[in-house]
Amino acid sequence: MGALTLATGARAGGVGSVETLVVVGAGPKALAVAAKARVLRELDLPAPRVVVVEANAVGNNWLPTGGWTDGQHRLGTSPEKDVGFPYRSTWARGRNRDINEAMTAYSWTSFLIEQGTYAEWIDRGRPSPQHHVWAKYLQWVARATDLELIHATVRSIAATADGWRVSAVDGDGNATEIAADGLMITGPGHSEKALAKHPRVLSIAEFWDLAGRRALPVASRVAVVGGGETAGSALDELVRHGMLSISVITPRATIYTRGESFFENSLFSDPIKWSALSIEERREVIRRTDRGVFSVRVQESLIADNRVHHLQGRVVRVADQGDCVALTMRNDLRADQVHTVDLVIDATGGRPLWFLELFDANAVDLIELAVGGELTQARIESAIGYDLAVSGLDGKLFLPNLAALTQGPGFPNLSCLGNLSDRVLQTTAARSTTANRHVSGLRVH
Numbered sequence: 001m002g003a004l005t006l007a008t009g010a011r012a013g014g015v016g017s018v019e020t021l022v023v024v025g026a027g028p029k030a031l032a033v034a035a036k037a038r039v040l041r042e043l044d045l046p047a048p049r050v051v052v053v054e055a056n057a058v059g060n061n062w063l064p065t066g067g068w069t070d071g072q073h074r075l076g077t078s079p080e081k082d083v084g085f086p087y088r089s090t091w092a093r094g095r096n097r098d099i100n101e102a103m104t105a106y107s108w109t110s111f112l113i114e115q116g117t118y119a120e121w122i123d124r125g126r127p128s129p130q131h132h133v134w135a136k137y138l139q140w141v142a143r144a145t146d147l148e149l150i151h152a153t154v155r156s157i158a159a160t161a162d163g164w165r166v167s168a169v170d171g172d173g174n175a176t177e178i179a180a181d182g183l184m185i186t187g188p189g190h191s192e193k194a195l196a197k198h199p200r201v202l203s204i205a206e207f208w209d210l211a212g213r214r215a216l217p218v219a220s221r222v223a224v225v226g227g228g229e230t231a232g233s234a235l236d237e238l239v240r241h242g243m244l245s246i247s248v249i250t251p252r253a254t255i256y257t258r259g260e261s262f263f264e265n266s267l268f269s270d271p272i273k274w275s276a277l278s279i280e281e282r283r284e285v286i287r288r289t290d291r292g293v294f295s296v297r298v299q300e301s302l303i304a305d306n307r308v309h310h311l312q313g314r315v316v317r318v319a320d321q322g323d324c325v326a327l328t329m330r331n332d333l334r335a336d337q338v339h340t341v342d343l344v345i346d347a348t349g350g351r352p353l354w355f356l357e358l359f360d361a362n363a364v365d366l367i368e369l370a371v372g373g374e375l376t377q378a379r380i381e382s383a384i385g386y387d388l389a390v391s392g393l394d395g396k397l398f399l400p401n402l403a404a405l406t407q408g409p410g411f412p413n414l415s416c417l418g419n420l421s422d423r424v425l426q427t428t429a430a431r432s433t434t435a436n437r438h439v440s441g442l443r444v445h
């Protein structure tokens with residue numbers, strides 16, 4: 001075990017004083033918040049010090065090392081949905097135009113201009129970049145914003161009298177403790193867990209590792225369990241291999257394509273309309289456009305391939321059957337069905353509550369008190385407030401990945417990172433001005 005370093009930020013004192021916001025994970029959300037905080041400071045507006053703790057590289061989950069992709073597959077959404085998108089800040093009346101303009105310094109197109117590839121990208125019809133290029137963009141933002149980055153894995157989080165204490169360990173075993181007034185959790189957690197421990201059942205991390213080394217087990221019948229982005233990228237890879245049949249297993253009646261019309265996209269880019277919808281309407285939008293849906297591009301490549309079939313059901317049992325694996329699928333209105341394959345890929349995606357294992361017992365008690373009971377996904381989701389933090393906690397705990405239902409479907413993904421950073425960084429004074437403007441139905445400029 002190495003040395004223990006105590007990294008402290010300037011503590012929150014009074015109105016306008018600097019706070020420390022610690023972000024777990026250097027993905028798009030961390031970069032969006034760090035870039036906006038820098039812009040606010042440059043404009044002499046109050047912003048916290050943003051400290052990002054990252055276990056690997058900036059943009060790790062878009063690289064083969066992150067275990068979610070091999071880096072070669074393409075972004076489903078447009079890269080112009082970058083760290084500043086939609087460039088319609090509502091941070092504070094009177095300064096929003098300046099904020100929007102300053103944020104364009106960290107846009108996808110500014111990145112391309114600096115790389116000298118802007119004209120080529122336009123001439124090629126604005127293609128979605130491969131995941132590893134998206135990671136390069138995020139790394140460029142990190143450099144351009146002088147990101148305060150701690151290379152370490154967060155191991156535990158404790159609640160303190162005025163916030164949080166984040167304990168992390170770097171690759172050499174050195175421990176660091178960071179005092180935080182506010183804490184933001186990002187990312188989907190780990191990808192190493194599979195439905196069952198079996199050599200022919202691969203987690204998504206194992207799948208990408210083997211695919212990257214061209215060492216996937218020989219198989220003629222493959223099943224991919226899951227119907228979201230994780231499964232979409234895995235299928236995009238599998239159709240390039242010589243399998244005879246590829247079954248996609250999801251609980252829903254069919255595989256849906258993500259709605260990409262203006263009407264659907266606008267709910268993601270502009271969360272203002274969200275609060276006017278009933279909870280049932282919100283759930284319906286999320287169901288139809290986000291959870292368990294494939295991007296248009298992935299769907300097109302699957303439709304064209306007659307080896308790909310959809311099976312409806314929830315996998316409830318995985319059994320060894322000689323060299324094969326028997327999957328039992330459950331449907332509410334039918335008897336269980338068994339489907340036998342040579343290889344299974346668990347692409348069910350991230351665990352939304354993965355971060356809870358980092359919090360110590362006292363911190364869990366505090367969060368339970370704030371949300372009114374045991375920490376279930378539904379309970380935490382319904383406690384996420386306008387600022388994307390859990391309501392009722394003294395130390396801010398921002399959970400944008402769980403903010404879809406209460407605040408807008410774009411907050412967990414790349415659809416409105418500019419709105420996300422506004423909400424996380426808004427001071428109380430700026431927030432009340434903005435809230436009043438929203439109540440009266442005006443847009444802030």
Ligand SMILES: Cc1cc2nc3c(=O)[nH]c(=O)nc-3n(C[C@H](O)[C@H](O)[C@H](O)COP(=O)(O)OP(=O)(O)OC[C@H]3O[C@@H](n4cnc5c(N)ncnc54)[C@H](O)[C@@H]3O)c2cc1C
Binds near residue numbers: 026
């Ligand atoms: C294959 C795939 C494709 C996707 N494509 C799209 C898309 O096209 N459009 C879209 O909108 N969404 C897409 N998504 C969803 C995507 O995950 C989110 O939109 C978004 O990237 C999440 O960003 P983030 O900042 O929350 O976290 P991430 O980019 O996931 O970053 C989280 C970071 O946290 C780090 N980390 C994890 N644990 C720790 C720890 N204990 N200590 C320190 N660091 C830690 C990881 O190393 C990682 O770098 C895709 C998801 C997948 C899996």
